[in-house]
Each structure stands twice: as structure tokens, then as C-alpha cells.
Amino acid sequence: MNDVDRQSWSRTNRPDLGAFWMPFTANRRFKADPRLFVGAKGMYYRTEDGREVMDAVAGLWCVNAGHGRPEVAEAVARQLETMDYAPSFQIGHPLAFDFAAELAGIAPAGLDRIFFVNSGSESVDTALKIALAYHKARGEGGRTRLIGRERGYHGVGFGGISVGGLVNNRRAFTLLPGADHIRHTLDLERNAFSRGLPAHGAELADDLERKVALHGADTIAAVIVEPVAGSAGVLPPPKGYLERLRAICDRHGILLIFDEVITGFGRTGQAFASQLFGVTPDIMTTAKGLTNAAFPMGAVFASRAVHDAIVDGPEQLIELFHGYTYSGHPAACAAGLAALDIYRREGLFTRAAQLSPVWEDALHGLKGTRHVIDLRNFGLMGAVELEPRAGAAGQRGYEAMLKALDEGVFLRFTGDTLAFSPPLIISEAEIGRLFETVRKVVEALD
């Protein structure tokens, strides 16, 4: 198709764009110049004008085994025909138990009690509620304070935005009382262009000690962090930071929650980042890669200690007044079991670790490129930070995304940071092509 054909094809086949109020999107700008994907297979999307575009973000950090896996589609179709839906309140169905047992088998040590939800945001709000219920059950109901970290992203529920640390997600809304934040770990002065974990900043974990000194440990229920912050632009933790946070939590009886919605299911080189770092939280949130994104689902992993403290008391009483109509949805469980099977069979949990040296070299090959002020990587996550244009922060990031799309690459931008987290099936040759395209795109920006 030439350009004129493409444009007329798009115009005639496009749906009416008015009704769909798009999430996290500048709606009017988008609808004035829309971009639509209409197909996806493996590493590539197909655009409405028939072009192939490399998916450099696994959709939204979620299609870890690549697009269009027939095993997942068939498992979902089979389950929908066998039994489309069954509730999980006071009745059960086998797949939810099977899937939970499988997840318990790959979970970080001891986190083998699984609560199903439908998204990352629900995973986070559920984890926060479990933390509060845990302390209450143990007679420490004064521990109501929830601590997050600046630049953290924990979804969009009221709990998640309260502990989240991105101002735009918070400013229009009422927040939970008592939520507080420790400092973020991004430090361009000391750590710019670090390969993998930055050397400086473990002491930033001590900020939690300041919160303890300020509020009293007996008011703090939990601390939640992403082991590698994703949405704020890929911020790997400084060496030793997570270990230090774990030690401070232990010292003060504070629960540690790892939000592994992005880092879970192979993104860092192990099934979960906590396994890679050797730091085990008390509660872990997941979603995204859980079903390879073919069906919306999340899962909260809790330790036996947390679970057993709550699931106690008279047998006939409901222990946790929490859950969703679709918790453990049969088709979601079928998708998740099929995805797990693929991850295991194709060795995808550890593939990021194998590819990571190639990924790191290719990404850091952009050092010296115009506008680039930092490069960060961990596992199969990467970020290219561009210098903001004077008086127009975020504009370079947006233009880079558009130009990259023209050049056949779908990337994600947050402000002036370009983020990358491809499906774990990416080849070494595709990694090379990806960052050569990024170089060309960035060089061409004003």
C-alpha cells in the first residue's frame, strides 16, 4: 500500500472514536491523530494500514510470552465451553485450586497462599487490606499507616494512589489518611549510565527508619515498593537497598510488600524479582504476565504467617471480608495455567537473565547519542532518559514514541523517559534492530 492508499483504508475502516473515553491518554490529541493496532503475533503488532510493528513493551509490560499464543486461546475457549463462570464465594471450581497450587509451587519461599483478583490495582489494594487485617488479627490494630515510595506506581485504586508516588495520579483525588512515602532511588548525579544495579544509594532505605522515628513503628502496617520500579521509568534498586529495607521491616514488625506486577513472571531473569535478589517479602502482588495478558487477572501471594494470622478463629466465620465476583474466574485460571506451561516449557523465566548481557550492551550502546542523559537496565527492562526540551517537558518523549511507531517500533514513554520491556521471546537480532531504531529516532529529534 502506498501512503494515499493507507490513509483512505484507515479512514473507511476506522470505528467511531467518540464514545471510548481512553485511559491514561490525552483523548483529544489522540482522536485528532489516532493510531490503531488490529492484529498481533509473536513480537509484532499489525497496524490498521497493514504494517508490522515490533512490540518493545510487551503491550503494557504484560505479554511476556509474546502475542497470540494458541495454547492460551485454546485453553480459554475450552474452559468457556465447559463452564463459563462459577463464583468463588462459598463454592469452588477445580481450576482456581489447581492454578493456586501451581503458583504456590513457583512462588518465592513460603509465599504459598494465593488470593485471586482481576488486575494489578486490585492486587495492590488487596495486599494493603491484607496487611491491615493481619495486624488487626494479631491485636495490633493501631498499625494503620501504609508507606510507599516516591515515584512508585501501584495502580489506580485509592490504596494504590495513596502509597503511589507519581503526583499526576494523586492530585485530583482524596487519599487514604496516614499514607506516607520514603525517598525514591533515582540519583543521576551519582548513578547515571549504571549498568544493572546502581552502586550508590543503599542508605536510602534508612529513610524508613526516619518514618519509624516520626510516626512510631506501632502505627505502621506495611511498606510497599516495586523491586525494580517500572512505570516511573525503570529504576533498578541500588545494590543492597532491598536487603536493608527487609532488615528494617523485620526490626520493627512492619510487613514488606513487593509489587511485582511488572517484575513477576520472568521479567528480571527469575520467575520473580524477589528470588533474583534473594529478598523475600511478606506479601507480593502480581498481575500482567500471570495470564500472558490474554485474560485480566491478578494474584496476591501471602506468607503462611500472614495468611494463618487472619485465617484463624471460629471455623464458620468468614475471615477476610474481601473478594471480587471474578476472583479466580475459570477462564482466567485456564489462561494462567496455559501461560505457566509455556513459561516453563520455553524456559522463559530465566531467559531475561540469559539475554540481559546482550540487552545491556545494546542499550548502553546509545551512550553519547544526542539528548540522552541516562540509560538504565535490569533483566529485560530498559530506559533511555532524554533531556527535557526547555519549557516543554515530556514533548521529546512523545515525539520519540510517534517517530518510533513510524519506524516500526512500539515503545512506551513517561515524560521524557523511553521505556522498554519486550516479550521474553525477543531474539538477539531483534534487540540489535530495536536499539538501532531507537538511536535513529532519538538522533532525529529536535
Ligand SMILES: Cc1ncc(COP(=O)(O)O)c(C=O)c1O
Ligand atoms: C507495579 C505496578 N503495580 C500495579 C499496577 C496496576 O496494574 P493494573 O493496570 O493492571 O491495575 C501496575 C501497572 O502498570 C504496575 O506497574
